[in-house]
Amino acid sequence: MPQRRNLRDGCRLAALSVAWCVLLWMLIGQSAWAGEPEAPAKPLTFGVLPMGGPSESLESWRPMLDDMGHALQRPIRSVSVSTYEGLAQALAEQRIDYAFVSGRLALQAVTQDHMQVIAQLTRGDGTLGYYSVLIVEKNSTIHTLDDIFDKPGHWRYARGESLSVSGYLVPETQLFAARKLDSDTFFASVMVDNHQNNALAVVNGEVDLATNNTADMERFAKHFPDQYARLRTVWKSSLIPHAVIIVRTDLAPQLRQRIAQFLTGYAKGRNAAAELAKLQLIHDISGFHAAGNDVLTSFADIDYTLEQRRALSAQWVNNDAMKARLQKIEAAHEQLIRQLKNNQPITLARHNDEP
Missing domain, CATH: 3.40.190.10 (Periplasmic binding protein-like II)
Known part of the structure; x- marks a missing residue:
């Protein structure tokens, strides 16, 4: 009996020693974790289509962007420029993660700058x-x-x-x-x-x-x-068609989805009245609805018309060269329309056969 009791006591002591070791390891781990906080999320950069002046655009968008930053748990910086070309350059240089842009600027970003349409604005009067x-x-x-x-x-x-x-x-x-x-x-x-x-x-x-x-x-x-x-x-x-929100395609899919969900749900939930008031600062925006690249087809048609006019008014060595150019413009337009309607990545090459 004494031998069996000594064995049980030894087991208890061993178990207690293991428990103390585990507890000590957890305390050390927690202390080390507390001393090295998790790195903050990388800021997102939002580009603003020029409306009025750049400062006016930034001021009007800031309340909604602050709400978005809180929802996404990451800071959001905003960039507004005085010209469309300035915003287009910022998109081309990958200095913007997502942006509010006109349809033609969106088409350029989608076809050249690895962006995609995720939402389109709606107005209070219900116009399309x-x-x-x-x-x-x-x-x-x-x-x-x-x-x-x-x-x-x-x-x-x-x-x-x-x-x-x-x-x-x-x-x-x-x-x-x-x-x-x-x-x-x-x-x-x-x-x-x-x-x-x-x-x-x-x-x-x-x-x-x-x-x-x-x-x-x-x-x-x-x-x-x-x-x-x-x-x-x-x-x-x-x-x-109204302006759209575009986002970089190389952002994490989950992040793109969260951005789209925030936009399409904004001013539609329990805080709808307060959020709608913030949207009104941007000029009669009532919200956003989900959209894709297919909303840009009418802007592709505009480009097509202007490309045709340029080709017809240019100087060509002969009619066959002009016809070949018009056929390439037609083929590129048809391909672009198909890709936009299917929301496919755009892979069109630039024309290099200008006269």
Whole structure:
């Protein structure tokens, strides 16, 4: 009996020793972990389409971005530039992880910069898009498009940058390319600036007409009511789809999904009223709905039309060379449309057979 009791006591002591060793190891491990905190999540960089001025864009987006940073548990930096070209360069240089951009800029990013569309904005009035417009001073002698096109080389014109959908691409396609004209050579002078400055140029008599869009004109009316009252619209385009959110395809799939889920769920949950108020700071945005690259097909059509016009107006060694070029433009457009509709990665090569 004493021998058996000594054996049991020895086992208990051994078990206690093991337990103390495990506890000591856990305490040492916890102490070491507490002394080396986990590295913070890498910040995300959000690019902002120029609306008004860069500082205005950053200020209006910040409340929503702060909510997104809290939801994703990582800081979000924002980048706003004064030009479309500046934002396009930032995307090309991979300095932006996701961005709010116009359809044409999104198409360039999707086809060249490894981005994809994940969401599209919705407006409070339920519209599916907006319209490009031509504006003149209220007392201008321009009343119809014929008044413009009957006088080549006469009027002073203001337009947006070459990547601006409503400020350049849509008017150029629907008004000038359709008439086999180029706005840069049709007018007596051409000024390139943002929508706000172009509208002010019309009011101040610096130009005779300018491009703009219905959304920016609403913003202009709020900021410059007296000047807005002195403007008149002489043309309105067909519907242009709303701007979109694009994200880098090399971000982790789970992160891309969380970004998309945040956007499409924002202003729709229990804090909908407060979140909607933050979206309203961005100018009548009511939320975002899920979208893919297929929403960019109309912008691919715009590029196709302008490419055709350039080919037809270029100098060629013979008709066969021109026909070959037009066939390549047609084939590339058809391929791009298929890939956009299928939400496939874009792999089109640039044309290198320009005359």
